Structure formats: C-alpha cells, structure tokens
Amino acid sequence: MKHRHKGNCRTACAVAMVLVITGTGANFARAGGFLESLSRPRVVYDSFKPSGVAPIPQLPPPPNANPPSTTPPPGYIAVNIDTFWCDGDDRAADRALTAAEIAASFATASQYLLSGSDLRVGEIRTRPIEWKAVWSTLSELEQSLIRGGPLLRYDATDEPSRMMVNILLPGVNTKNIVAVPTSEFTPNYISIYVCSAPDTGRFHGQLFFQIRDSSLSEKVSKSIEKIQGSYLGLKVIQGVEIVGSRSPDSSEVRYFYPDDQYLAGRIAADISDSTSLSVRPKYIEGYQERIRQGTLEAWITP
Structure with missing residues (x-):
C-alpha cells in the first residue's frame, strides 16, 4: 500500500481527562494513569x-x-x-x-x-x-x-x-x-x-483507488465520478494504481479507524452499484500511526 502521511493529532479535554487519538481506540489519561x-x-x-x-x-x-x-x-x-x-x-x-x-x-x-x-x-x-x-x-x-x-x-x-x-x-x-x-x-x-445543510468540509478524508489491471479502468472512472458528486469534502485522489498480483481475491474498501466504518460501507455500496461488482468494507488494523483518520482505499478486483 502507499504511505499516507498522518496529520496532526487532535486532542480534547473533558472532566480533567485528555483524549489522545491513536487509531483503533483512544487513550484517556487521568491522574497519572490510563482509563480502562x-x-x-x-x-x-x-x-x-x-x-x-x-x-x-x-x-x-x-x-x-x-x-x-x-x-x-x-x-x-x-x-x-x-x-x-x-x-x-x-x-x-x-x-x-x-x-x-x-x-x-x-x-x-x-x-x-x-x-x-x-x-x-x-x-x-x-x-x-x-x-x-x-x-x-x-x-x-x-x-x-x-x-x-x-x-x-x-x-x-x-x-x-x-x-x-x-x-x-x-x-x-x-x-x-x-x-x-x-x-x-x-x-x-x-x-x-x-437538519441543516451539510458541512462541505466535515469529511477531511481521502480515497485512493487500486485496481488489479487496466481492464477495470472504465468501471472505476464511473465510480470516481459518482463519489466526487456525492461526498462533499471527501478528496478522491487522482491517479488509479494498478497493483497486479497484490490485488485481493475480492473487491474491498479498506478503512483504518473504527469510526470510518459507516463511510467505508456507503462508498463500497456506491462502487458496487456503479461497477456491478461485489465490494465490501474491510477493517485493517496496525496502520494508525502512519495513516490519518478518514483515509480509505478501494481495492477493485474483477
């Protein structure tokens, strides 16, 4: 996978507790220790x-x-x-x-x-x-x-x-x-x-596309067009990577933070609809120190 640079970590203070975003979960420091x-x-x-x-x-x-x-x-x-x-x-x-x-x-x-x-x-x-x-x-x-x-x-x-x-x-x-x-x-x-109009800057996320071979380029182009018009604020990275044998056995939208599960599922459903392929969301652990929240990867296989 490509290296995605992680942005600055956000912190929030609540009832003398400090939240430190760390990926799959969060650590909350209080009185010199971490909360269970x-x-x-x-x-x-x-x-x-x-x-x-x-x-x-x-x-x-x-x-x-x-x-x-x-x-x-x-x-x-x-x-x-x-x-x-x-x-x-x-x-x-x-x-x-x-x-x-x-x-x-x-x-x-x-x-x-x-x-x-x-x-x-x-x-x-x-x-x-x-x-x-x-x-x-x-x-x-x-x-x-x-x-x-x-x-x-x-x-x-x-x-x-x-x-x-x-x-x-x-x-x-x-x-x-x-x-x-x-x-x-x-x-x-x-x-x-x-009930307000959507916040066009709320996603602050990015979506990468990887395909097994060039035969999928046309289908993926339709997906990119649909997603760009439907998810305001989500940046779809231009340039589709052809990964060959590194492609998984089935198509998937990978997400790296539990809170991104819903967005990954919606995008997987939209890609399935525009390509007639079966695409499922898949949670990937272990990359939170290198990938910022909101990053998604669509790996598309025939």
Missing part, C-alpha cells in the same frame, strides 16, 4: 432509504471490537441517545451520513470517558424524521440554532442526562454540535437533530 476501555455501546443504524440513495448497509463490528452491550451492569445508569436526521430533500443522504458519524463518535467516546463513573450508554440509534415534525417542537432559540449545525437536546432537570452531556460532548470527534437544555421531562435520554 468499556464495552462499545450498541449502535443501530437505520435502514431507511432516502430518495435516490443506495440503502444504508448494516455493518458488522470491526474485528477484535468489544461486543455491544445494551444493558449496563447492576448499579449503573443507562442513558440512550437518538440521532435524528431530517429527510425530504436532496440533502437527506448527507444528513444521514452526518448522523451516523456522530453516533459512531459518541460510541467511541463513551468507551473511555465514562470509565470510573456510574453512567453507561444504553443504545445509540440513527433515525430519519420529517422537518415539520422537528420544527414544531423547537423553541425560538433552537429554531435559530438548528439551521447552523447539529442540535443536541437533553432534560436539564435529569442529572444522568446532564452529566452524560458534560462528560461526552467535549470528547466527541465531531464539530459544531450545540447542546441546549430543555424543560421537557425525558429522563436518561439525549436527542440530536441533524
């Missing part, structure tokens, strides 16, 4: 199909990932999180992808930032919702905020929800989420709404 990783909470991606968009794949967990858990151990409090995305226009697919990115980021942050507390995330879901159903429930302040980016709502009188927001939000690897406390009584519950 918790089980990754269950993330349920919706199977709703926005108009004109390939179905969202139901992806398996990455190899060696902690098993999902929806029931916290005795003595712990579970808080559930719903990430809604507004449907009904040509931006729906982008919002669905943003919602999935947010859900995955909350799942990763909860594995580390909740260690040592009596809080656990029960389940994280992404769900479509009609714009008019959202608008009617928002305050005047929330109506002004939701157009600018993801809006997080929680019950200000519910201590577990409030503490969960205070702990997790600073460590979530997604920008521009605005948290607004509400007076509605919804204990142990956080809702996030993605």
